[in-house]
Amino acid sequence: MSFLEHLDELRKRLVYAAYGILGGFVVAFAFIKFIFEFIMVPLQEVLPPGGRLVYTEPAEAFFLYMKMAALVGLLLAMPILVSQIWLFIAPGLYSHEKRFAIPFVAFTTIFFLGGALFSHYAVFPLAWRFFAGFTTDYMEFLPRIAPVFALYVKMMLAMGIVFQLPTLVFFLAKLGLVTPRFLAKNTKYAILMIFIIAAVLTPSADPVTQTAMAAPMMVLYGISIGIAWLFQKKRPEDSEDDE
Numbered sequence: 001m002s003f004l005e006h007l008d009e010l011r012k013r014l015v016y017a018a019y020g021i022l023g024g025f026v027v028a029f030a031f032i033k034f035i036f037e038f039i040m041v042p043l044q045e046v047l048p049p050g051g052r053l054v055y056t057e058p059a060e061a062f063f064l065y066m067k068m069a070a071l072v073g074l075l076l077a078m079p080i081l082v083s084q085i086w087l088f089i090a091p092g093l094y095s096h097e098k099r100f101a102i103p104f105v106a107f108t109t110i111f112f113l114g115g116a117l118f119s120h121y122a123v124f125p126l127a128w129r130f131f132a133g134f135t136t137d138y139m140e141f142l143p144r145i146a147p148v149f150a151l152y153v154k155m156m157l158a159m160g161i162v163f164q165l166p167t168l169v170f171f172l173a174k175l176g177l178v179t180p181r182f183l184a185k186n187t188k189y190a191i192l193m194i195f196i197i198a199a200v201l202t203p204s205a206d207p208v209t210q211t212a213m214a215a216p217m218m219v220l221y222g223i224s225i226g227i228a229w230l231f232q233k234k235r236p237e238d239s240e241d242d243e
Contacts, residue, residue: 009091013084020080024073032065035072039120043148046128048135055145064145071153075116082108100171107167115163118216119156127155127209155209158201162217169224173232180229183221190221 028035044053055061074081082105090098135141172178183190198214 009088013088017077017081017084020077020084021070021073024076025069026073027076028072029065029069032069035068036065039068039149039152040145042125043128043143046125046132047141047143048132051132051135051141053145053148054142057146060144060146064149067149067153071156075113078109078112079105100174103170104167107170108164111163111167112160115159115161116156118163119159123159123209123212123216124152124155126212127151130208155202155213158213159216162197162201162213163220165217165220166224166227170227170231173228176232178228179232180225183225183228187221191218194218194221 040053044051047053055064086101086104090101131143132141169178169183173180194217195210195214198210198217202210202213
C-alpha cells in the first residue's frame with residue numbers, strides 16, 4: 001500500500017470507530033440516569049454525614065451527563081475499536097500472524113473492561129476514601145462533580161491500559177520475544193518498573209492511589225508469567241521431541 005492508501009485506510013478505520021462510539025453514546029444516554037447513580041451514589045455515601053457533591057457552573061451537571069454517556073459509549077464500543085485497530089495493522093502482518101485477530105480483540109477488550117471495573121470497584125473508592133478522610137471540624141470537603149469525574153475517568157483509563165499487560169505478554173510470547181524464564185528472572189526489575197509506571201499513570205500524586213495501582217500490576221505480572229509459559233513459542237528442539 002502506498003502512503004496515500006495508508007491514509008485512506010486510516011480514515012476509514014477512524015470513521016468506523018467514530019460510528020461505534022456514537023452508537024455506544026446513544027445507547028448509554030438512554031440509560032444515563034442509571035449510569036449517573038451507579039457512579040455518583042457510592043461517592044456521595046463515602047462523604048461525611050450530610051456531605052454532598054456540588055456543581056458551581058450552570059451547565060456543569062449537563063455536561064457531566066454527556067461525559068458519562070461518552071465514557072460508557074467508549075466502553076461499549078471497545079470491541080469495535082479494537083477490531084478497527086487490528087484491521088488497520090493486519091495488512092502489514094504475515095499470514096500466520098493474522099490468525100491472532102480473535103485473541104487480540106478478545107483479550108484486549110476483556111482485560112480493558114476488567115481494568116475499568118477494577119478501577120470502579122477497588123482503586124477509585126480507595127483513593128476517594130483517602131481524599132475524603134481529611135475533613136475536620138473546621139475544614140469541610142465539598143467536591144465538585146466535574147473534577148471528581150475527571151479523576152474517575154483518568155484512573156479508569158489508566159487501569160484499562162495497565163490491564164493490557166497479559167495481552168502484551170501473550171503476543172510477545174507467541175512471537176518468541178519473551179519467555180517465562182526471562183520474566184521470572186527479572187521480577188525485581190519488573191517491580192521497580194511497575195511502581196514507576198504507577199507513579200506516571202496515577203492522576204494524583206498520593207501514595208495510596210499509586211500503591212493501589214501498583215498492586216494489581218504485580219498480580220498481572222505473575223499472571224503474565226503463567227501466560228508466557230502456556231503460550232510460549234516452541235523451540236525447534238521442542239518440535240522434534242513432539243515428533
